[in-house]
Every structure is written in structure tokens, then in C-alpha cells.
Amino acid sequence: MITKEQVVHIAKLARLKLTEEEIVKFQKDFSSILDYFGILQSLDTKNVEPLTHSVAAENVEREDVEREADPAFSQELVDMAPSQDQGFLQVKEVFGNDK
């Protein structure tokens, strides 16, 4: 069983504002879904290595050469941001006193 406080805590970690109804609904949903996930605990995996990728992937590298970016394309990407200044994205202060 997951508590209401846990739901509120996870929502904050996930940067999601929830309504009161959503909190109630998710508390119920998570309890049944996590209950279902519990099936894995019955399986002995002591000597099993975790598989992070389904195909053996090695580091894929490229030549360390400078690649020219098309300034018009870069500007197009920046233009998607809701707030910008001289080609930079503008955000609220990151290191402030807010909680």
C-alpha cells in the first residue's frame, strides 16, 4: 500500500502538479500496479546479471572534429522556447531561495 504522502512526494520529484482528485486516483492505481510488480520478488535472481540493453552495445564514437551548425537552424530551435534573449533561452533563477 502506498500512502497519500508518498504520492505527493513522488509528484514533486517528477515535477508534476496534481489535483486532489488525481492524488486520490493515483494512490489507488499505484497500489494495484505495484502489487502486480510484486510478482518479481518471488523470483530468485541472485546470480543473474542485469541486462541494460537488449543488444550488445559498445561505445559509438565519431571523429573529434568541429561540426558547423547552420545559424538559421540553431535560431529556429531557439525560437521554439517561450522565453529567449539574444539567441539564449531565458529561465527563472536556478539558484534562488525558492523551495
Place this chain on the structure above:
Amino acid sequence: MELGTLGIKDIQEGLQKKTFSATELAEASFSAIREKDPKIHAFLEVTENLALEQAAAVDKKVANKEKLGALAGVPSALKDAILVKGVRATAGSRMLENYTAPYDATVVEKLKGADALLVGKTNMDEFGMGASTENSAFGVTRNPLDEERVPGGSSGGSAASVAAGEAVIALGEDTGGSIRLPASFCGLVGLKPTYGAVSRNGIIALASSLDQVGPFARTVEDCEIVFDVIRGKDPLDATSVDAQVQDPNFKIQNLRIGVPKEYFGEGLDPVVGDVIKNTLKKLEDAGAKLVEVSIPHVQYALAAYYIINTSEASANLARYDGIRYGFSKAGNTLLETYLESRGEAFGTEVKRRIMLGTYALSAGYYDAYYIKAQKVRTLLKQDFEKAFEEVDVIAGPVSPFLPFKIGEKMQDPLAMYLVDIYTVSANLTALPSLSVPAGKAENLPVGLQLMAPAFQENLLFKAGSVVEALK
């Protein structure tokens, strides 16, 4: 002209013989969309100008007797998670309602290079999260074979567009069954390629260790033609590889089909089981050898899948922050901007999965959920490797039940997750998997799922063609 009866080769022949023009093919697609889409709602946007430009270019090539691409004049639909330069890409979410793609996905470049006609973007569960296309922020898509029922998901719009004869082929994306399930529900052929076979550059990501792009078509032949166009290594997707195993000596008499007993147990609707067993029997009559195999860890696959899916999704969707692109609602602080933008623009299932993933990855739970799920993935992969020592392909149902009614599973997220029970293993283990129509039960289509070792799509197409020819 009816698109519903035309295959890719018919189109090529018709263009060469000047029976019809590419412009007429584009018009036939638009006219089917105008007639059927008000009810079916397969499309979120119809790209008439783009398709007509492409059609004019094809018609010019025909007039100049130039060589045509493999998909010349073929009306093609794209799941709305696939970027087309200058066209909106919403991924079925309010978060990207006004997002216009700044570049083409690699698969789109390839379709354009093959002279396809891109007729529009199709509806989907928000960010691919769902099995019914009911989780779209822009309304549900109806199954063209029975409008009271879902087309399956998450690529339900792509499947519905082909089943309704609005497009001849479509691309979808499959993270845990999102191509194979709608193919099964709409009576189509759908391929989830081997992980790495098709580039994901320019695809809106859900769970990066599972996602693959693949085709929908009415026939195995068309599905293979599209796959050959889109596959291959791409420097812009480091996980892509160039590999395809050929088997020029295919004979149904030499085919060993593994039938995992775990795919026919509790939870399988007997009417679906009967169609699948009947098809397997016919394959045996045609000369194939049926071998009972066991995938013992398949009972853990769905739980492991949803832990990995939600964990990777929670990380992938962190990019929607109200700062860079997409929906933004400015708050008084940076934190408030995040909370408000994400809280307002994400739908219920997306929030649910982001939170489940955040929980599974959080301190104290990481080992019990995420690492545990990765270990199950290892065991499952070993199960399949062992089975493929004895057999060439593995066959079973795509879905445990028939296409369900709209609204039937929307109140119970776990019931919706269980729809994916037979499809997620191929994603967890990277294997290619084909859904091919096997017959009908209660007048609704049932798909047979075929799985093969990595990069043996070729074998799936050959075996799939035999299934297709069974009567």
C-alpha cells in the same frame, strides 16, 4: 479509384502503364479521408500540399521516363510521433499541440527518397502510452472493421488509416506491442523490427531501450518492401546497425515452429486460442514442424516491462519542462514553471507512468524494481536463445482477446497493461516480431505473432507469406 485493393506493386505497374497518375493516387487518398475520417478519426493532420508536391514530382519522373523509387506514388501515413519537417508533431499530447518539427526523421527522409506520398499524421495514445488509442489528447480513433471498438494502440491511427483504405501503408512505433496489436485488431500485417534495425532519429521517444519504428501494410509483401526502404544504419542513431540475415533456401517443409505453452494458458480468450491453434495446424499440414517450447520467465515479462517502460519514460519525458519547447505556463519560480507546465499539459496516463518510473528509480527502490526488472530481462533473453536452438520461429497469439469496446478498459489501468502480455517479450529481448492476420472470431480479426532470432526479419516475411496464403 479505391486504395483499399491496391498493393505497392499494383501502384508501380499502374504508374508505368499510365493507368493512373500519382496525383490521382493522392486525390484518392484525400477523398477516402474526407469520406471516412469524420467517423474513424485516424488522422490528426492531413498534409495535402506535401503529398500533392510529391505526386507532381513522381508524375514528372514518369513523363520523363526516369527511374521511380520503391514506394513511388504510395499514399503513406505516419504516426504523429515521427517528425516531418515543417509539419506539426504532437505525439497525441497537449504538450506538443503547437510543436512544428524542425527536421525530418531519418525514416521520413528514406520514404521521401523512395518517392512515397506522405498524406498525413495519425492519431496515437499520448507519447505512445496505451493499447487502444483512447489516451490521445485529441479524441479516440475507431476501428474501421467495427466502429464501436478500439483499433488497438498505441499506433491505432496508423493501423486504422490503412484498414479504412485511406492510406496504402503506414509507419508506427512499437515499444511493447504498439504496431503488432493494432495490426492484429485491424486485420493488417505489422512488423516490430529487431532493435537497431531501423533508425529512431527524429522519433519522439518513449522508452529508449525498447522503441522501434516499423511498417503497417495489408500484405506481407508490402510490409517487406517498406521495411527494406526504412532499415539500415544511421550515424544519427548510435543504436542502429546494418544487418539482415538472408535465407534464400526457405521451404515451409524445413520450418520448425516453436509453440510456447505459456502463450496458451490462463487469460487467453478461447475463441482467439482456437483461431491460432487452427492456423498452426494448417501450417503443420503444409509441411512445417510444430515443436512445443517453453519460455518459463514469460510470466514475469509484463511486470519487468512496465517497470522498464515507466522508468525510461520518466527520464525521457523530463525534457518537457516548459523551458525549451512545447507547452509552457510561466510560474513565479523555476520550480513552479515545471510543475504548472507539466501538470497542465500531460494527460492522466502520462502522469501515471512518469510517477511510477520516478518511484521505481528513486533511492531505496532502485534495486527492488529497476535492477530486478533488468535481471528478468536477462533470464527472458536466455529463454528465447534456448528455444531458438530447437526452432526457427516462435508462434503465438498477438493479443489475449479480440478488439475490445471503446471505454471498456479505460477505468482500470492494470487491465489495459495486460493487453500487452504476449507482445512485450520481443521488445525486452530485441527480437523481430510480425503480426499477420490468421482468421476471424465473432467476425473480428485475430493476428498470429511470429518471432525470429535478431535480424532475421526475412524469415518472418517468408513464414508470414505462407500464413497469408492459407485458406
